[in-house]
Amino acid sequence: MPIYQYVCEECGVPFEHFAHFSHNGHLPQCPRGHTRVRKVYQAPAVIFKGSGWYSTDHRPKPSSEEK
Ligand SMILES: [Zn+2]
Secondary structure, three states: OEEEEEEEEEEEEEEEOOOHHOOOOOOOOOOOOOOEEEEOOOHHHHOOOOHHHHHHHOOOOOOOOOO
């Protein structure tokens, strides 16, 4: 089973999860329990270097939490 890498959009913690998030319709949680995570395809260190790493993401930052 492949391991997918994710990074938490709440705290920026990179982590790995064994299943794709769409497998059961639920996003994996970051080690700190957040569910607002994004899948990454390369080393997480590349993703969030600098302070405005999510400014390259065209989605607006969601203001409400999905439960
Ligand atoms: Zn987190």
